[in-house]
Amino acid sequence: MTNAYEPRAIEAKWQDRWEAQGTFRAANPGDPGFDPQAPKYYVLDMFPYPSGAGLHVGHPMGYIGSDVVTRRKRAEGFNVLHPMGYDAFGLPAEQYAIQTGQHPAQTTAANIATYRRQLKLVGLSYDWERELTTSDPAYYRWTQWIFARLYDRGLAYQAEVPVWWCEALKTVLSNEEVINGRSERGDHPCERRPLKQWMLKITAYADRLLDDLDLVDWPESVKTMQREWIGRSEGAEIDFEVDGLEDQRLTVFTTRPDTLFGATFMVVAPEHPLVRQLTTDAQRAAVEGYVEAASSKSDLERTDLAKEKSGVFTGSFAVNPAFEAGDERGKIPIWVADYVLISYGSGAIMAVPGQDQRDWDFAEQYGLSIVRTVQPTPNFEGKAFTGNGPAINSGFLDGMGVADAKAAMIAHLERSGLGRSKVNYRLRDWLFSRQRYWGEPFPVLHRADGSHLRVPDAELPVELPEMVDFAPPDDGSPPLSKAVDWVRATDPATGQTVTRDTDTMPGWAGSCWYYLRFMDPHNASAPFSKEAANYWGNVDLYVGGTEHAVLHLLYARFWHKVLFDEGLVPTKEPFQQLFNQGMLTAFAYKDGTGRLVSGDEVEFKGDVAVHRETGEALEQVVAKMSKSLKNVVNPDDVCEQYGVDTFRLYEMFMGPLADSKPWNPRDVPGCRRFLDKLWRLLIDGNTDQPVRPHLAAAAVGEPQGAAADLERSLARALKRVDDSFKAFNFNTAIAALMTFVNDAGKASDALRRDQAERLVQALAPFAPHLAEELWERLGHTESLARAPWPTYDPKWLIESEVEFAVQVNGKLRGTVVAAKDLDQAALAELAVAAAGKHLEGKNIVKTIVVPGRLVNFVAK
RNA sequence: GGGGUAGUGGCGAAAUCGGUAGACGCAGCGGCCUUAAAAGCCGCAGUCCCCUGGGACGUGUGGGUUCGAGUCCCACCUACCCCA
Known part of the structure; x- marks a missing residue:
């Protein structure tokens, strides 16, 4: 037994032992060692997409x-379930x-x-x-x-929907992959094209996805993002008859039927x-162009307010159903404009320039008429007025407030059969297919x-x-269509x-339910057993980055609800508590010309970063x-050098887990020094005693x-460690x-053995290898992984004497x-003396005593 | 354009309720130990001013509430994120 702190040796020893003894194995009901008395807890990390670059220090x-x-x-x-896996399908x-063959x-x-290898290295x-x-x-x-x-x-259904098609890449791209109408990769032009795609009817779950956000303990910001994404709005659907088109009506959705x-x-x-039918011959060339x-x-370009x-x-006119038949004011022109999106509502709007700024802008530009139907507030100086006020120029609605006018107009439309109240969502059905190779094939014939x-x-x-050649074919068909033998199959019903x-399927599919498979990962006859799902329930704590605040979390919630309806899972929501860790940043250095200097060419002269060779300040x-x-830092290097x-x-000491903060290589040795110091506190390196x-x-x-003083210090420390788990600010622990x-x-x-043991246990979550080694040296033969969490008697937190601040x-x-509990008069007397000359020549008007904290004299 | 989050020493940060701002660590300075260095240990350390003791200022900026504001309110600036 060596008696110096040698992290690499200790870490290898304990990682081997944990693996050999199955220390972190979670027992399912029915497994050997399963304890029905123990409460369960499921902690899940958002599993990674394994890219070729490996992990940098930000990932862990x-x-x-x-x-x-x-x-x-x-x-x-x-009984803690804490698993890990890989999101391995994807673009x-x-x-x-395709590039490398x-x-x-x-790969x-x-x-x-x-x-x-890297995840195991970190001792998770x-x-x-x-x-x-x-992808298994x-x-x-x-x-x-x-x-x-x-x-x-x-x-699940197939539909013709407009999707981004990139001719150069011969593929459909997602919205995220198209920037300003060009492909993110290669900068090739893209266009919208209707293509037959698989869609999932997530809109059928819109209300439940919205309402059940109340059931989970998530950051408000993420809930807000999901609510905005779902975008529920209440209003009306209104049918407009079109001059010269007897059998067609133009239906719009509006939140402002009033x-x-x-x-x-x-x-x-x-x-x-209907664009083709609406266009008159005189206008046809202009409209088609x-x-x-x-x-x-892109949608963003089209809808940008600026x-x-x-x-x-x-060339066509519609009939505004608010007016009596034949009223000339009800004959309104129909325009084509790209600030209206086909993907929202019905792809058509009634334009109300008086109360909508975009409509106002459009009306001004093309000389269309503007009629205010809500009386703006007296000092209103803007153009479109979107606030509340009495209806004007609106026949039977005049004088009503916005809410009443909405209800009255909807009732009026419903009587005439030209409109109805309607809830609309920004959420669209989920475009679920890709014309790609590396994904789950659809089990469809x-x-x-x-x-x-x-x-x-x-x-x-x-x-x-x-397949050897899985590049997209030139004709735009999916790569799998080239696997001719595979494509041919037999109808199980007719032969x-x-x-x-x-x-x-898209990359999101596999991550929609992986947390359920973890509950029963080797089940060959079902995705997971009912017993396992009932025992583990939902994920108690889900930790990951904000980048998944909308899509992944929304898609997984949708699948979960479907499985709930199937009776396969017992909970309505998959992830009870969500925590977003902050982003890890790093320092980068620029020289005088603004060029980035590689990290290994930077050295420090005191506080100033300089170029190693030229000496130039950076x-x-x-x-x-x-x-x-x-500025990428590799965890392998850090673990090799410091353990x-x-x-x-260090990762936990940098700051609160939720904050984004920069990696500073100069700070790392301080954490190593602390572990060295702690080792020496318990172990004398000059002897061979454990x-x-x-x-x-x-x-x-x-x-x-x-020893009593140390007990007080330890009690304070253990309390702060416990408190740090509320906000995940382990830096304070x-x-x-x-x-x-x-x-x-x-x-x-004076340090007692029981104090040393509690110190080691409290350290264990942060530095588990060192803690196990010290635990063993203290004479324990069992791993401390399940040794009880350290406690303290609260009486040690009570202080009899305190320092009071004296203020004037x-x-x-x-x-x-x-x-601490000295009576106020006696305390004030002491405080007057402490304030000394600051009270000279002044009258004390008022004395404020905050028990155990301070005395403040208000003096003139 | 709307909404959210944040802004504290040279750096990362702390301050649970409105009550001694800067804990802990890094970098820095001084000392001890050593032939010397490393390591370790002890001490100093927000800024400015007379430098004995102290005084003034100080948590992005400007106001406000309060005996007292990093913390609460209003306006603004900057950064990042989301929505349009």
């Missing part, structure tokens, strides 16, 4: 934070594969190996026997199975199906007559065919030849870690003298432990040490 921050919680919960006696692997299955496997206490990979057929078999449930419930009398024109989106130009613009509006008159049926459950998984669906900036900024425990400790002799045996009775170790270092002979008119003028 949330993982370490959740591991700290996990280890404490285990010590508190919970980047496929793009890389390597199969995505190979994905290599990337996962790197991730696994996952139950590795539950590890899963979404044993996993995606059940992703397809869940899709089949959606299909059977009518929640303003119908002010609807002076209509606007349809360029993609609106406009529609063509609009197809390459941008100038554009549009073209169709197509018959010659155009109908489709799903593959029977017993025949799942529909495995991806082995006739049918074809397989050749789309694949400007320090804070930025996200990225290759291009040359894993130092790495973990611990210092006075720690070998238990102390008897109450701590006295210096570590600071408290540092303070205790400093105190104990000054009276090391709110300014600090001295201090007084006195009994």
